[in-house]
Each structure stands twice: as structure tokens, then as C-alpha cells.
Amino acid sequence: MYDFAVVGLGAIGSATAAELVRRGYSVLGLDRYRPPHTLGSAHSDTRMIREAWYEGSLYMPLVQEAYRRWARLEVSSGRTLVRTTGGLMMGPRDGRVFAGRPLAEVVRDDSDCISLSAEDVADRFPWLRPDPGTITIYEPRAGVLGLEACLEASRDAAADADLHFDEPVAEWSASASGVRIRTDRREYRARRLAIAAGAWTPQLLPGLGLPLEVERTVQYWFEPGGVHADALAAGPAWVWELERGGTWYGFRPTARGLKSGMHFQAGRRTDIDRVDRAVGASETAALRRILERYAPDAAGSLAHASVCLYTNTPDEGFILDRHPEHPDVVLFAGGSGHAFKFMLVLGALMADLLTGKPPRHDLSPFSIGRFRGPMRLAGRESTGR
Ligand SMILES: Cc1cc2nc3c(=O)[nH]c(=O)nc-3n(C[C@H](O)[C@H](O)[C@H](O)COP(=O)(O)OP(=O)(O)OC[C@H]3O[C@@H](n4cnc5c(N)ncnc54)[C@H](O)[C@@H]3O)c2cc1C
Incomplete structure (x- = not known):
């Protein structure tokens, strides 16, 4: 049994896997394709990194931390990731x-x-x-991230994980004894699960009815x-x-x-x-x-x-939260066109939630609950597809 499984190894999932590996855990990573691929949200050359002009002040500490983390990954990977262009x-x-x-x-x-x-x-x-x-x-200070280099550096940082590409997750379930993840090849078990499936998220969390x-x-x-x-x-x-x-x-x-x-x-x-x-x-x-x-x-x-x-998402803010019925399942969704620059911070926050470490930033603005009344959570399905 792995300590953690990460479904989706795009921007946020690869950063989550890398952070968990860095903290010394055994990690299974699964992606339906082989990032960087052109079918999701993270491909094609460049992404902007800048202050949070329209997103709001809650993103400002995340941007500052993002710059620090990109600088560290540049050094450890030996790649140029950020170009300051203004x-x-x-x-x-x-x-x-x-x-x-x-x-x-x-x-x-x-x-x-x-x-x-x-x-x-x-x-x-x-x-x-x-x-x-x-x-x-x-x-x-604003600049440009080299997208493919960033994803490759993040994936390389997760190299000690057991990474499986071209292996879509068909369904998962969670119980007191951990999580089961089924692909078309086999079934895996882990203590906890991270879902960072980008545009495919509703397929993996159909019972949640997230407003994506x-x-x-x-x-x-x-x-x-x-x-x-x-x-x-x-x-x-x-x-x-x-x-x-x-x-x-x-x-x-x-x-x-x-x-x-x-x-x-x-x-x-x-x-x-x-x-x-x-x-x-x-x-x-x-x-x-x-x-x-x-x-x-x-x-x-x-x-x-x-x-x-x-x-x-309806408010263009991220979702980064535990599954409301399965505390061993943590998810990121709703990148809303501005998550790439934050991916290393978001991966670390996912790792915080998964490992039970107090998150370094206030995650309440990213809660699932902001879209749902408490009554609506009752009686939801207990398994994902
Ligand atoms: C045109 C464009 C411009 C953008 N510009 C910027 C910008 O300038 N600055 C910025 O910060 N952000 C920008 N963004 C946003 C940013 O790229 C996204 O928010 C970010 O890539 C989202 O990351 P993600 O990990 O959620 O999704 P992705 O990176 O798409 O990763 C999701 C992964 O999950 C995998 N997956 C899905 N389903 C399954 C399954 N069942 N089993 C296994 N794996 C699965 C997919 O194959 C994929 O690799 C832009 C986005 C676009 C489209």
C-alpha cells in the first residue's frame, strides 16, 4: 500500500507528488496521458506570473511564495523556468x-x-x-514561466514516486482502511488520495456536483x-x-x-x-x-x-479542500485560468492537507463549502467513479 496516490500529474498533481516525495512518503502517481500533453490546461509554451491584479489580495502571499518556490526549483533542476519580462x-x-x-x-x-x-x-x-x-x-517583477520546462522539472522532482502515464483512473473508493484506485490495468491501494484532474474532475467526482x-x-x-x-x-x-x-x-x-x-x-x-x-x-x-x-x-x-x-468556478477562485465525505481524499479543481503560476504552492498545500500538517495559508476561501449549504452535503454518494 502506498502512503499517497495522486490522480492527475499535470500542473498541480505533479507538484503535489513532488512535495510528498520530498517529505519522504511513498507516492503513486497516475495520469491518463503523459504530461505535458495538449489535451488539458497545461500546454503550449508560456504562462504569466504576476501579482494578483484581479484575483484579490488573498492570492498575494501565494504569489510571493510561488516566486520563492520557482527560484528553488530552478536551482535544484538546473533549468531556466522564470524569465522576468515585466x-x-x-x-x-x-x-x-x-x-x-x-x-x-x-x-x-x-x-x-x-x-x-x-x-x-x-x-x-x-x-x-x-x-x-x-x-x-x-x-x-512580472514574468513568464516556460511551461513545458516547469512541468518537466516538477515531474523530475517527483521521480522517486511510482509514476504511471497513459493509465486513466476509472474509479476510486475510500473506506476506513484507505483508498482503492482502479485503472484499466489494475487496482491500487493507498492510505490517502489526491485528485488533481483538471478539466476531467467532474468525471472523478460525479457525486459532489461541483460547480465547474x-x-x-x-x-x-x-x-x-x-x-x-x-x-x-x-x-x-x-x-x-x-x-x-x-x-x-x-x-x-x-x-x-x-x-x-x-x-x-x-x-x-x-x-x-x-x-x-x-x-x-x-x-x-x-x-x-x-x-x-x-x-x-x-x-x-x-x-x-x-x-x-x-x-x-463561479467565483473564479480555486477549490482546494478535503472531500466532504472522505477526509482521506483531497482535491484541487477550478484553476479558472490562473493556477499555473501557483502550482508549487498549491502542491505544497495539497501535501499539507494530505499529511495532516496545518496548511501554511488560510484555505477557507478555497473551500467546497462556499458553493454548498451544509444540508446539501448529506446523503451524497460515498464513492467516486
Ligand atoms: C490558454 C491558457 C492560458 C493560461 N494562462 C495562464 C497564465 O498566464 N498564468 C497562470 O497562472 N495560469 C494560466 N492558465 C491556467 C493554468 O494553466 C491552469 O489553471 C493549470 O494548468 C491547471 O492545472 P491542473 O493541474 O488543474 O490541470 P492540468 O494541468 O490540465 O492537469 C490535469 C491532469 O489530470 C489528468 N487526468 C484527468 N483525468 C484523469 C484520470 N481519470 N486519470 C488519470 N489522470 C487524469 C490529465 O491528463 C492532466 O494531465 C492558463 C490556462 C490556459 C488554458
């Missing part, structure tokens, strides 16, 4: 980008972050064309050109709430090109078993119109496009 947070003063950190406080208290007018932005980052009145905060929505989103890579191409290549990442048309992001180019896409698009709900993986010409054209309007030098030819999945 980041621009842009949008209307009362928009969603600035909902989590009151601007007046940032300008007063955070001597690193700089407030820029639309004219300042055009001067300093001449490939960008903000509308007059657009508020911009430049965050010099899987959202289809597209990442595009363009070949930038134009007179400002060199400045763009050395420029910051951006998250920009447009007056019309949602929140748009972009990264300085990598070998694949300049990555850009939309963050949260209402109405793109999908079913994990029926995700449309093809990228349509009209959706590419819609993003290209935004690039042409706001960053024309970035609007070169399309190099590549790829579908990726968000798993959203």
Missing part, C-alpha cells in the same frame, strides 16, 4: 483587471509598480496603441514584424481589458512566435468529451482584428494555434 496591466479604472488591488493603494504603497498614462505607454512601448484614458500599471465549467479557449502564435519588432521582442507581457471585447493578453515572442489570446470568453463552455480542437478562421480573424487595432506590429502571419481548457 508586465502591463491595462484597462478601465473600474474594470475587472484592477478589481483585486485598489489602484490608489498600489500607487501609494508599491514603489516598484509604475502607473502610466496612454501617452506614456505609447512612448515606452511603441508597438502598443492604447485608447486615451486606458489605465496602465507596469509591474517590473470547462471553457474552450485558443492560444495563437503570430510572427511579429514592423518597425517596432525589436522593442516588442524585449517587451513586457500584458493583460489588457478592452473597452469592448473582453480581456486580451500577449507575451513577448519566443521561438514559436508571439503568443496572444483572450482571457475568459463567456459562452465558450464545452464538454470535456466533446471539445472542438479545431481552430476556426472566424475566431482567428477576431483576434487578428484586436492585434491590428492595438498592437499592429504583432499582427504578422499566424504561425500556430492551439485549443486549451479552463476549468472555471
Whole structure:
């Protein structure tokens, strides 16, 4: 019997397994594919790491710890994981980008972050064309995580676990004597179980009725050109709430090109078993119109496009909690498009819950209970599928 089993070895699951191994436990890890793969939420080149501009102050200590943990993993893995590029947070003063950190406080208290007018932005980052009145905060600490390198480093840190790839978990059950996990190959036993199955979570926890929505989103890579191409290549990442048309992001180019896409698009709900993986010409054209309007030098030819999945909760906050009926089962779900940067912290918090160590951060904002009245938990199924 293993001490712990971890189902899902993507971002959060691999970090959970690595942390449990580091603490000296025997760990079984199972994934239905072989991360980094392109079917879930963690693939394709880059993820942004930045302060919690829209998520709220509760995420700020998590970001600080995330930076420390990424730095440690860089040293222990010998890989470059984080590139500090700076980041621009842009949008209307009362928009969603600035909902989590009151601007007046940032300008007063955070001597690193700089407030820029639309004219300042055009001067300093001449490939960008903000509308007059657009508020911009430049965050010099912000950067870019090399996604595949991060996942590989995390998986390598878990190498002393018994890791099984291409082995989907079909069902699990929990009792006083531990947990049983059944795959198409065999049955395993462990004392406790972590579930970090990303967009597949509802399949493994059908009885819980978690309010999770899987959202289809597209990442595009363009070949930038134009007179400002060199400045763009050395420029910051951006998250920009447009007056019309949602929140748009972009990264300085990598070998694949300049990555850009939309963050949260209402109405793109999908079913994990029926995700449309093809990228349509009209959706590419819609993003290209935004690039042409706001960053024309970035609007070169399309190099590549790829579908990726968000798993959203109603409040866009994470779920990290014990199973309400099975205290030996701990789950992470609802990454809501912003969990990657925190993955090492979230893995450590999962390990805290699994090993009975008091969690280093307040987990009440991530509780399952915030979506459910206590009465509704009664009489739920006692096994997962
Ligand atoms: C386009 C896009 C851009 C993003 N940008 C950012 C960003 O800039 N910054 C940021 O912090 N975050 C960002 N995110 C969010 C971040 O990538 C996700 O929140 C994070 O990857 C979620 O991790 P996860 O471990 O929950 O899911 P995943 O990494 O998808 O891992 C889940 C794993 O579970 C496995 N699994 C599922 N079912 C089973 C089963 N039955 N048996 C065994 N294994 C199973 C899957 O194969 C998968 O490997 C972005 C997401 C997308 C899609």
C-alpha cells in the first residue's frame, strides 16, 4: 500500500507528488496521458506570473511564495523556468483587471509598480496603441514561466514516486482502511488520495456536483514584424481589458512566435468529451482584428494555434479542500485560468492537507463549502467513479 496516490500529474498533481516525495512518503502517481500533453490546461509554451491584479489580495502571499518556490526549483533542476519580462496591466479604472488591488493603494504603497498614462505607454512601448484614458500599471517583477520546462522539472522532482502515464483512473473508493484506485490495468491501494484532474474532475467526482465549467479557449502564435519588432521582442507581457471585447493578453515572442489570446470568453463552455480542437478562421480573424487595432506590429502571419481548457468556478477562485465525505481524499479543481503560476504552492498545500500538517495559508476561501449549504452535503454518494 502506498502512503499517497495522486490522480492527475499535470500542473498541480505533479507538484503535489513532488512535495510528498520530498517529505519522504511513498507516492503513486497516475495520469491518463503523459504530461505535458495538449489535451488539458497545461500546454503550449508560456504562462504569466504576476501579482494578483484581479484575483484579490488573498492570492498575494501565494504569489510571493510561488516566486520563492520557482527560484528553488530552478536551482535544484538546473533549468531556466522564470524569465522576468515585466508586465502591463491595462484597462478601465473600474474594470475587472484592477478589481483585486485598489489602484490608489498600489500607487501609494508599491514603489516598484509604475502607473502610466496612454501617452506614456505609447512612448515606452511603441508597438502598443492604447485608447486615451486606458489605465496602465507596469509591474517590473512580472514574468513568464516556460511551461513545458516547469512541468518537466516538477515531474523530475517527483521521480522517486511510482509514476504511471497513459493509465486513466476509472474509479476510486475510500473506506476506513484507505483508498482503492482502479485503472484499466489494475487496482491500487493507498492510505490517502489526491485528485488533481483538471478539466476531467467532474468525471472523478460525479457525486459532489461541483460547480465547474470547462471553457474552450485558443492560444495563437503570430510572427511579429514592423518597425517596432525589436522593442516588442524585449517587451513586457500584458493583460489588457478592452473597452469592448473582453480581456486580451500577449507575451513577448519566443521561438514559436508571439503568443496572444483572450482571457475568459463567456459562452465558450464545452464538454470535456466533446471539445472542438479545431481552430476556426472566424475566431482567428477576431483576434487578428484586436492585434491590428492595438498592437499592429504583432499582427504578422499566424504561425500556430492551439485549443486549451479552463476549468472555471463561479467565483473564479480555486477549490482546494478535503472531500466532504472522505477526509482521506483531497482535491484541487477550478484553476479558472490562473493556477499555473501557483502550482508549487498549491502542491505544497495539497501535501499539507494530505499529511495532516496545518496548511501554511488560510484555505477557507478555497473551500467546497462556499458553493454548498451544509444540508446539501448529506446523503451524497460515498464513492467516486
Ligand atoms: C490558454 C491558457 C492560458 C493560461 N494562462 C495562464 C497564465 O498566464 N498564468 C497562470 O497562472 N495560469 C494560466 N492558465 C491556467 C493554468 O494553466 C491552469 O489553471 C493549470 O494548468 C491547471 O492545472 P491542473 O493541474 O488543474 O490541470 P492540468 O494541468 O490540465 O492537469 C490535469 C491532469 O489530470 C489528468 N487526468 C484527468 N483525468 C484523469 C484520470 N481519470 N486519470 C488519470 N489522470 C487524469 C490529465 O491528463 C492532466 O494531465 C492558463 C490556462 C490556459 C488554458
